[in-house]
Structure formats: C-alpha cells, structure tokens
Amino acid sequence: MFDTALTANDLVFLAKGAGMTLLVTAISVFFGTILGILFGVIRYQIGPWWATPMTLVLDVFRSIPLLIQLVLANAFITTVLGLRISGFAVACGVLSLYTAAYCAEIVRGGIESVPQTLRRAARSLGMTWGQDMTYVVLPLATRVALPSWIGLALGVMKDSALVYIVQVVELLKSTQILITRLQEPLFLLMICGLFYFLISFPIARFGGYLEKRWSND
C-alpha cells in the first residue's frame, strides 16, 4: 500500500487543481453573494407576489442539477450565441447564479429575522431606508445568516467539482487524470479528499471565529 508511483510533480499537479477549485469557488461565491444580497433584498422589499417571476427563475437555478446547467449553458453560449468564451468563464457564471439563488433565500431569511420594531426605532431616529438597511438590518441579518452562508460556500466548493464538464481541470478532475495514469484510485482519492479538507477547513474555522466574535460577550 505504501508503494506508490505518485511523484512530487503529481502532487504539484494536484495542488494546481486545488488552486483552480479555490479560484472558481472564490469568484462564484463573491459574485453569487453580491447578487444574492441584491435578489434577497428585492425579494424582501417587494413582497412574495411581485417577486414571483424572480423567485421562479431562482428556483430553476436551485432545482436543476448543476451538471445539466453547465452543459446547457455552455452549449447555448458557444453554439447558439456563437460566442468564443472559455469553459472557465462559463463555469464561474453558472456557479455564481447557482450560488446567488441559494444566497437570496439566506439573505431574505436573515432580513426577516430583524424585528420590525427595531427598524421602526431606526426610522424614527430619522434614518432613511438605506441607512436602516446598511447600519442596522444587514449587520444583524449577517449574524443570523452567517452559518448558512458558510455552509453554502463549502457546498459550492464541493459542487465546483462538476465544472470538469466544461473542460476546467480542477481538483477532482486532476485526481481522475492521475488515477487513469497511475491506477491507484483509493490512495489518490484519499489525497484528493485531504486537499479538499485543507481548503475547506480554514473557511469553516473563519466562520466559527466570526460567530464567536459577534456573540457580543
């Protein structure tokens, strides 16, 4: 079992894959969160009825398997629209919308957790809607939403394994390439899992740290 053909170069190859996973995740979570906050605030502000079209679209992104979304988006953009766009860009675009769809619900839930009476107090001090949102509602909503958001970020990191379908060589795809060559699937998957853990763990810890810092005691 300890007799392996894995070389240092192969490990560098895997680390590059992990880097790609991290990059795709970071970009998608960044833009997905910005969009998610936007959609979540809109959804909360205009109420469920007026938000129906938006909710419907977001539901589509949430309920269709990511793999299918990636394939269809790639086909649509490259074949139908005829745009020459990299698989990496398609992957980031699709994953961002996918993240935004989930994030919007998390944001809405966070906003709803802020008591209406608190918002009245803020407005009665002469604060505008935007000031109330910026300095009272969103800071408090963030505290409530953080655990779910960390969960979402970690989920997106693992889901990002699917972007291999649009020719992005991320961590899992790199592993598969090595498996094909070295024929040591179990050992390589263990290494791959370890890489995933190494990039996920700091995010989870960071979430825990923020939660503790915000508990105000």
Add this chain to the structure above:
Amino acid sequence: MIEIENVRKSFGPLEVLKGINLTVAKGEVLTVIGGSGSGKSTLLTCINGLEPIDSGRILVDGVEVHAKTTDLNKLRRKIGIVFQQWNAFPHLTVLENVMLAQVKVLKRSKADAEAEAVKQLNHVGLGEKLKVYPSRLSGGQQQRMAIARALAMSPDYMLFDEVTSALDPQLVGEVLDTLRMLASEGMTMICVTHEMKFAREVSDRVAFFHKGVMAEIAAPDQLFGAPKDPELQKFLAATH
C-alpha cells in the same frame, strides 16, 4: 406646536382613531391614558409619520406630517419617540447606539456625536455603561438608553409610547424618574402611559382615549378628581 386636526385612521375594518382634535403647545407635558385598543399608541406613531392617516391632518411646527412633499426623515429629527419595546441595536455598544443616528442623520463628527452621547447617557444615569453591549443591560437600563438615543438627536418633541409597560415592576421607577427629569427641564412631551400616579404628577394636561375617541381632556387634578365622562369614571375606578 403639534396640531392634530380631525384625524381618522383605520386598520382594515377597525377604525382606531375617529376624528381626533388636539393641540400640544411647546413646553407642555401631555399624558394620554385609556384602555388597550383605545387608539392612543397609534396616535403617537401617526405624529411622526410612521403610520399613514386616512383623513384630517397633523402639523408639527406648521409642517404637515403626511403631506407628500414633507421630508419625513428630516421632520423626524425634531420628534423623538421611545417605544414599549426597548429596541436597542444589539450589535452596537451603548455608546455606539446613541452615536449612530447622530453621525449618519445629523452628520455630526464622531467626536461631537460621542461627546453628546456621553452627555445624554450620563444624564439618564448610564455613564458607567458606555462600552457595554445592550444584552448586558437590564430592561430599565435599555429603556433609558433608548431615551438617551432619542435625546441625543436634540429633538424639540418627545413621544413616549408606554415606555414602562414591558418592564419588571421594580424597574419602572428608574424610567419614570428619567421622564420626570425631562418634564422638569421643560421638554415638550406626549406620554402614553398606564401609570396613573405618574400622569397625575407630571402632566399639564391629561387626555383620556376610549375606542378611538378623545373622551375627555383636562388638567390632572380635574380629570382625576372630578371625571365627567362615564367611561373615564369606569376606567379610573378599575385602575385604582
């Protein structure tokens, strides 16, 4: 001066204010008493435009609160309101709670806002709690902080909506003392309250609301000593 002219307001089929007429002069302390559902709290939230009204009008220093052209955020700077719930911003320290609106709304510098906050917090007896988060304060302390937060905006009018109703009995006194102090300093105040003894002591006038109507308004001695309205007589008999 606050002028309330024939104000009507309904929540769905329920008419909670049935044509209220009332004028509160500068420096006056008016308390409003009455059973729950009498419309007294609603009136306060209408005065600073948190609630729309159906008809009539409310003027604050001649500015019509519910006119479309009125800048409510600007108007609210001169009307402080404190609610039954304490409404501390839980993510900010006591000092930051009192500074936030000063900095963002009045555009005061941080230093000025802090000086004013410290002054107001000392005034309500919370000078020792500046760096503490609200979760560490008692209900009475949180309510006094809310009063300081409103006062820091240098309002011309203060509205108090049953500010002691959610407090444990032993904490009511400290908040009422704060209100007494404000009244003695000449602040124009409208206090909706269930504390009859307090109403009798501090008020220039007391108004009794019943089912959306202002049934009686008089100086406290007269209103409590010789109530005319039969509903008020019943109400006072029940609360004594």
